[in-house]
Amino acid sequence: MGQMIRRPSSCKPQLAKWLKAWLKGLLIAFPVAATTACQAPQSQVDNRFPIGAVIALTGNYSIIGQDQRIGLELAQQVFSKREPKTELLIEDGGSDELTATNAFRSQISRGAIALIGPSNSQQAFAADPLADRAGVPVVAASNTANGIPEIGHFISRVSAPVxxxxxxxxxxxxxxxxxxxxxxxxxxxxxxxxxxxxxxxxxxxxxxxxxxxxxxxxxxxxxxxxxxxxxxxxxxxxxxxxxxxxxxxxxxxxxxxxxxxxxxxxxxxxxxxxxxxxxxxxxxxxxxxxxAYSPELATPINNSFLKLYQQRNHGATPPQFSAQAFTAYQVIHQALQTLQATLPKGTTIASLPLQDLRQRLNRQILSGTYATPLGDIRFTPDGEIRQNNFxxxxxxxxxxxxxxxxxxxx
Amino acid sequence: MDDLLQILLNGLSVGAVYALFALGYTLVFSVLGVINFAHGAIFTLGAYFTYLLIGGGVGSNGLLAGFQLPVGLPFWLALPIAGLLSAAVALGVERVAFRPLRKRNADPLLALITSLGAGVILVNLIQLLMGAESHSIPTGSLGSLPPALSFGGAHIRTVQVLLLAVSTVLVGLLTAWIDGTRSGKGLQAVSEDPVTAQLLGINSGQMIQIAFGLSGFLAGIAGGLVGLSVSIAGPYFGIGYGIKGLGVLVLGGLGSVPGAVLGGLIIGLAEALVPSDLSGYKDAVAFGFLFLMLLVRPQGLLGKPLPNKV
Amino acid sequence: MDTTLLQQMLLGALLGISVYLPLRCGQLSLATPGFYAIGGTVAALLSTRITALGGDGASYPISSVLLEMAVAALVTGILALGIGKVVLRLRGIYLAISTIALVEILRVVSLNLSFTGGAIGIFGIPQPFATPEAYVVFTSLLLAVVCWLCDRLERTRPGLAMAAIREDELAAASQGINTANTKLLAFVLSALVAGVTGVIAAHFLNSWNARMGNFDASITTLAFVVFGGTRTWLGPVVGGLVLTALPELLRPVGDLRLIVYGLVILLGPVLFPQGVITPERLSRWSRMLRQRLRLEAPTP
Missing domain, CATH: 3.40.50.2300 (Response regulator)
Known part of the structure; x- marks a missing residue:
């Protein structure tokens, strides 16, 4: 390698050879790497509870996904400082069902306590049933088609239906x-x-x-x-x-x-x-x-969301998709907080087995009320949003x- | 009568884009006998180049977030420069995805995959640098022209008229070049029989580069014009045209320049004739035509008869 | 390793074999995603509309899945027979493009039909297996059976005829090989494999719509074969496994992942024009392996 850099004149054939060897190595190493690298952590990451977001960063729906990413990152900025500590894991869900489904799986096996996403309803119909079967709460942030919360007990949404x-x-x-x-x-x-x-x-x-x-x-x-x-x-x-x-x-x-x-x-x-x-x-x-969102809503939480958004985006007004994504994160964090507070003395949410935690968290999400940038919201037992202000x-x-x-x- | 004129105008303006697109495919096919799947990505690049050259700024996503060229060129100047830049990229694609295979005498089929790889890289590079948001060439780029024109009761957007005019000029120039110049004739010779062309002293490597350069230029211009017409919907902008261009290509006859133009216009018109209620089937029109054509006359409308062995 | 990824890799390998079969006799058909989509639609329709198939237990009976596979094989087989008779008169790139056209037409039609669920497709497809591991076992078995059949095929008369056609169709015909029927056989087998794979995929993904078979899928499945190699069934299997896994394994590199994926499919054919797996390379590897084993074996 070192020689190759010092003698550029003879670099070309060597580079080709090196590339070839590298590629061969890559092919052989793949199955090995795959088995070792994908050993998923089953509990918290660095004592933080992972919240998995699957949004469209590529493909047609990335226009929506990029709004959502900003909302999620702002939420992470606000809530990661508060107990219990949470961690945002963003995965590209693409704009098709397959990529979204894969990303859901990967988030679930990485031990996400709850999921946010995917970006469009079409993907949700494909990916949500997997999370539901695995017993992982999903808070949809932008799925507005009829029938999303009805996919399963673990599916709820903060995006008001069409x-x-x-x-x-x-x-x-x-x-x-x-x-x-x-x-x-x-x-x-x-x-x-x-x-x-x-x-x-x-x-x-x-x-x-x-x-x-x-x-x-x-x-x-x-x-x-x-x-x-x-x-x-x-x-x-x-x-x-x-x-x-x-x-x-x-x-x-x-x-x-x-x-x-x-x-x-x-x-x-x-x-x-x-x-x-x-x-x-x-x-x-x-x-x-x-x-479903108004930047003019004068509540403390919306004011701070608005301020953060404008700091980051040169004074622009936050779009609904960013506000909804922020809200989804907030709902999960707040439910986790309440769950922590209501556990009997001596037990902490960290000591709960992951599956148990996910189940209790889902129950808590559905039963709470939340003061969010969207206004005060709560859920029906099905997981449909109840929102006052449109x-x-x-x-x-x-x-x-x-x-x-x-x-x-x- | 008005309806007929309206259908004709709608069909021709859409068909002109298909024709420009298929011309790029056909130029490469005529010299190499393969399809360049990176063509759609180069079309997309043409649109982005035009956008940047007129002084358009990159939004808040991508590595180039906030970037803007210090100069803003007028649209009529930005478009040909974008075409030239796209041609340069097409030459690069030839170099990395086609030439190594040719040197090794590999199965030409492999170029389908390598060019697809090059296309995937280009599209995702755009996304990495400029994000996935839409970018628009301002509607004011056409100066004081009205947004739409009417011809005896039929309405058409000015942009579409421009598209039709530019395509016509380009096709005319291309035909004149192929029939009237030494290098154009060389291209024809290579496409008919590379071995004989080589014996006649025609440098086939050079002809291949010319074909790629021209195809990139046409794709870039088409991209810039379509970008002006409908805005650039993101890095995946060219894919739909790329697939439909295949249909046009085969309908007209692989490797035939007038065939590509004719194929484009026919499919544009056919799509314009699909009644609104059945518009869901519109995307199948090009492929339906193509499929029937392959069965009845595999060489396409204006293609040469097929050799026995491929 | 993530078992669901493994499951998709196995599906990729099966689709690779489906593209490989016609290529083995020199026919570049890209119809695989179309038949895959049909197989999946058959499974989705049968399992969601016919309650009798559901059995009485909590999970969907495996016998019903096998029945769906039989129906899917029948449907795709008959379709392939009819379509193959027509399109196989075309050669080379013309055949490739006509099959792309078929896949696109099928996609558009199925998006517009209401009984296939239209754009939204069919969701809530019942699950025969509770865990991804069980899917992996089932799909591995299927892949093993398909590989074994391919291996048998390559050693028997029709398989040898296919190879002969690929080398030189005119010569093969002059030796008395019925080239039209042999090509049709390869095309139908390819459709069967794709259709049956679609059945498993529909259950595994638990929702299905027309977008499952599109132009992108045509090209990516072709990449499996070109990358892996077109001369032995092991090539598409390896290609399908590796290239399906690649974009997922590259998730850690984030925004760069599809660029790296593009680089791999660009460089693969340049560095290995014959594909990674060729019969020669296989025999060399097995020789090396044997030598090493001999060295390591204690001498008596």
Whole structure:
């Protein structure tokens, strides 16, 4: 090796040889390394209780995952100082079911006392049953499709379901534009969250006696909607409702406006992130999105979350996904704290066997009430969130056309 | 009548992108007889290069967080430079993923895997450096042009018109180059029969590099234009086009330049004809066409008849 | 070692064999993920819709899994027979692309059908085994059976015919080998292996949807074979095991993991154009092993 560095002229063939030897070694060493390196710790890591987060850091949903990562890291910053000490383990859950499932498994075998994630509902339907069977509590931070807490006893969520949130923005649109009647809906038909949200938008529209003039189905990853927009605009809709991911939804909004649609647009939870601003740019202006989080909520916990977030992100307003991820961590930490306090004298949570701890922790999570950045929340016995405050925000873009904010409607 | 014009416009503007994409595949295929699976990644790079060159800043993720080039070029200048940078990357891909195999006389099939490896590296490198968020080329890049134009009742976004125009010019230039210059004819000779071409004194190694460079340039330009049209959705931006480009490639005929253009336009139009209710099946259109074509006429619309042994 | 990873490695090895079988007679078919998806869908539908299969115990009976495998084999086998007759007229890259097209068409159609659960797919697939260890044992047995069959195949007439076609199809035909039927046999066997693997995977992953078989899967399974070697069944098995494990084992390097994975599949074919496992290398290794054993054995 040393010689190789000093004599660059003869480096090339040697390097190739070395690489070859290295690769061969790697192949042979793999099974060995795998058996030794993966001996998972079964209890705490450095006397800290590991909380495992599985979020999308790669693939399409990483736009959501990156918001969540910030929320989780801020929560770690706040709560890791308090007893009992917890440790945040973040694993990339990718944007597909398989990667999320693998990441869940790896977190479970590393001894996570509870899990946060995965980033989208589609992944949750695949990964959550594993945690449920293994008896590990899962607090979902961004899964809004119907049926998530029903996956199992160990599954709960802090992300309010589409059935609760979806009708709000439609009601707000009608309030702003009385006399609305003709409605068009766009949704991503190959996505679990979007199909679920679509059904709720449809129900909400019927309840408000809106006439649905067309339903346009898009596919995830699609970005050119010109044809569907032209088909749709010829039906003269007065309100357009979109359920889609951040980038396809953002593009859809931009193209609708460019092709001349001037009416109100309601967007679903998938577009509930400032990450859409660079996509639809100045055309984002006026977009209505229901919120499960308000940065303007004046409670001590939200103030400190807001302050930390703004320190880290040059004064930007935290998006809902960051707030929900923060909340998920907080719920687990607080439940662990209460559990510690309620144990009979002489026993500590550290002395409990891991499996017992997970079970008690799940019971505690479901029975507690929590003062979080989302407001005061608690859970139904199923694990569904009970949240008091919902909002509808209207996007207000700055004159530069690339930055903006979610302004809450009164 | 308006409807027909609208369908035509929608179809052509989408088809133009497919055509540009398939042209890149076909150039490499014509000289090497293999498919470059890193092509989609180079398309993505073209979009990112354009974004950076116009002075776009990197967000808060990735190793380059907060980075911004000191100069912001106008879009019409940034686009060709991005094309050239993409061409350089394509040459690099040729060097690491194709040349070593050729030197060892290895099965050309292996290049499918090595180029896939190169693509995986490029995509994840983008993610490592710039994060996974979307980046957008500002809508103001086209100056004072209106966001959409209308032609007798049909509406089309200005960006799409630009896309169609640039693609047409590029295809025209490429055809003129292939038919009208010495090096273009050399490329043709290599694609028809590498051995004879070698005997005639044509440097096939050089021709392969030219093909890769051109294919990278086209991919980069296509990436920049699509980035302007729909914003860059993240490092995985090019993958969908990459798969569909395969369908276009085979429909037109592997290795045929006019075939790639024709294939792109046909699939673009066919997709525009899918009724809205069945839009879920739209992605299958290209492959349905491709599948039927392979069974009826395996060499594609404009390809040469297949040799007996491959 | 993490048993669930081991389970996925075993599934990877089975899929590797499925891609390997047509390649052994020179046919580059990338249809494996399509048949895998069909196998999984069969298992998911049968086990969630037909209550009689559930038995009366707490866990799903293994006999029902075997029944699902039989049905999956039947369905994929018949499909492969029909499709193979048509697509195997194509050669080389044309065959490869037509099979990619098939997989994509299948994916899109299944995303749009309601009985396959559409986009959301089917979840809550019942579990025949309570622990991942039991899955590993079951899948290992299946892999062993498939490997044994491959080994038998490679020594018998159809297997030798396959190798002959791969070397030179025209020469093989002139020696009286029915090339069309031999290629079809390899294609159908490949589909059977993929379909049966899908059945186990559906139970193991306990949810199933159309995205399980896509273009990415076509290419990654091909990488298993190219990496491992295309001349003996041991190649795809090793390739499937190693390349499935790699992205998971690389989790500690964090953001770099997919870059390293890309490097490995880029360098693998460059450094080992024949794949890591070749018959020559195998015999050399076994010779070395024998020598070492002889040296270590106490001389009487």
């Amino acid at each position: 059935s609760v949130v979806a009708p709000l923005s439609i009601a707000a649109a009608i309030k702003l534009n009385p006399g609305l009647h003709r409605t068009a809906i766009f949704y991503t038909q190959d996505d679990a969250y979007s199909t679920s949200e679509f059904k709720n938008f449809e129900i909400a529209a019927h309840k408000k006696h809106l006439e649905i003039v067309t339903v346009q189905r898009t596919n995830s990853g699609e970005m050119d909607f010109q044809k569907q927009i032209n088909d749709n605009l010829s039906l003269k809709p007065e309100l357009i409702v979109i359920s889609a991911g951040p980038s396809d939804g953002g593009n859809l909004v931009r193209q609708l406006r460019e092709l001349g649609y001037g009416g109100p647009i309601v967007a679903g939870n998938g577009m509930n992130s400032p990450n859409i601003f660079p996509v639809c740019q100045r055309y984002c202006d006026g977009l209505l999105i229901a919120q 909002y509808v925000a209207q996007v207000k873009m700055n004159p530069d056309g690339t930055t903006g904010r979610f302004r809450l409607l009164p």
